[in-house]
Amino acid sequence: MKMNKYIIPHKGKVTKEDRQKLKGHKSVVLWFTGLSGSGKSTIAHALEEALYERKIHTYILDGDNVRTGLNKDLGFTPEDRKENIRRLGEVAKLFVDAGIIVMVAAISPYKSDRSFVRNLLEPGEFIEIYVKCPLEICESRDPKGLYKKARQGVIKNFTGIDAPYEEPENPEIVIESDKESVEEAVNKIIRYLEEKKIIPKEENKNA
């Protein structure tokens, strides 16, 4: 902490730009929306792995860490879904401010809720990724057995069964997860991030 007394040491608060500079890339929200079983979390985790290899600083907000913690007081009524998305959006904004590329994997079925989050952020910081997959295929995957319970009426207000999913109109990226592999999806998102100069292009590794 020794400082030259003729140099003003106080440059002011550390900013979002400072934190991005330390990390070597910009920070954005990658918002994965789509039906349960469409592959949002799978793609997000594979993407995180690929970005980690490139020393990109990421974090994933999804049901696993948010529904069991911050949002454990919320259910699945339209009001609670709205509050769930509001809080996810506000927390994602904090992560962007911290310089992190934050991925949110949430069904987020309502356009108005996704728009709300987009408007919380600066232009270009909210990247909506629509993980598109026909309901029949999501239902046949049924990784958590939720569709079965929804059909039996054990779970109410289940998106695609007895609650609506409003498709994005102008998402930045569309992944058709019944046609594209996880690796193809990851590559598509990485190319987008490179083109928008959010992350640096990978150096040519050929020796």
Place this chain on the structure above:
Amino acid sequence: MKMNKYIIPHKGKVTKEDRQKLKGHKSVVLWFTGLSGSGKSTIAHALEEALYERKIHTYILDGDNVRTGLNKDLGFTPEDRKENIRRLGEVAKLFVDAGIIVMVAAISPYKSDRSFVRNLLEPGEFIEIYVKCPLEICESRDPKGLYKKARQGVIKNFTGIDAPYEEPENPEIVIESDKESVEEAVNKIIRYLEEKKIIPKEENKNA
């Protein structure tokens, strides 16, 4: 994304330890508690600046970015204060999982609320910093004019005036902000982080 097909590429999810490794240090919560005007935010911001110079990845959660966003639906009744701290704790936990040293500057007057947050985290991850300062001095500083309004009865439930502040019993660090300078406080916290091997010791810069 080209991979040698004889090497198993899928190492599984990126973990908290992976993210810490990328950043070059461990992640913890530095929880600043104390009266309004005690200097919590000032010390946190000065500490962030000093840590940034050492390439430590930090973020600050305080009234400026949380009360106006995530927690803008909350007031200052005991119930709302409790929920305010619960959410701050849950968000701080996410930042620790992301590999960040997260500082929370919040009056957080109730022991039970601070204990709740401590119990959300792994042992050693919650570092309680009591910014201790006599009420009369905080009140004479009154940086936001809040004590004046509380004395006039314009603000109700103001900590130290008509709402209690429960002192920490075993905080990891105590800063007596009426006796120690901001620089001394910052150095004390940095020494603690070094001793606990949360951040690396600074390399000797003598040429």
